[in-house]
Amino acid sequence: VSENSWPVFVYKNYLFDENNLKQGLFxxxxxxxxxxxxxxxxSSAREADGDGDGANILENNQRARQALNQVKVKMCIxxxxxxxxxxxxxxxxxxxxxxxALSNVSSWHTIDGDFDYEVFWNNIVDFFxxxxxxxxx
Numbered sequence: 001v002s003e004n005s006w007p008v009f010v011y012k013n014y015l016f017d018e019n020n021l022k023q024g025l026f027x028x029x030x031x032x033x034x035x036x037x038x039x040x041x042x043s044s045a046r047e048a049d050g051d052g053d054g055a056n057i058l059e060n061n062q063r064a065r066q067a068l069n070q071v072k073v074k075m076c077i078x079x080x081x082x083x084x085x086x087x088x089x090x091x092x093x094x095x096x097x098x099x100x101a102l103s104n105v106s107s108w109h110t111i112d113g114d115f116d117y118e119v120f121w122n123n124i125v126d127f128f129x130x131x132x133x134x135x136x137x
Contacts, residue, residue: 003120010095026091035094040076088128092121
């Protein structure tokens with residue numbers, strides 16, 4: 001996998017359609033779990049059922065906090081940074097983190113052997129800028 005292609009872990013059910021590379025893109029369970037672990041809480045990542053689209057991540061976290069009523073709960077990163085929705089940049093951040101975590105290197109470098117994370121980051125951001133319609137929403 002190069003920085004100019006989409007790794008299989010970014011696809012729903014870890015499968016891609018070579019005739020439609022946008023189908024299921026950025027909808028894998030591992031990305032939903034990683035997003036929840038980073039922006040809501042590690043325990044919320046365990047609540048990611050199936051291989052969902054992650055659309056209600058922040059809403060589900062808020063509902064869980066409200067259910068605890070009087071119990072004091074630490075604020076999640078999403079609340080601290082006033083994040084109200086999943087954004088292209090937050091998805092890009094998580095994809096890069098998961099890509100690094102799945103690699104065989106032990107420390108972060110912008111260029112990891114033949115893989116350039118900066119180019120990868122820009123390719124993901126560009127995808128969200130260039131793709132019209134519901135895929136980017």
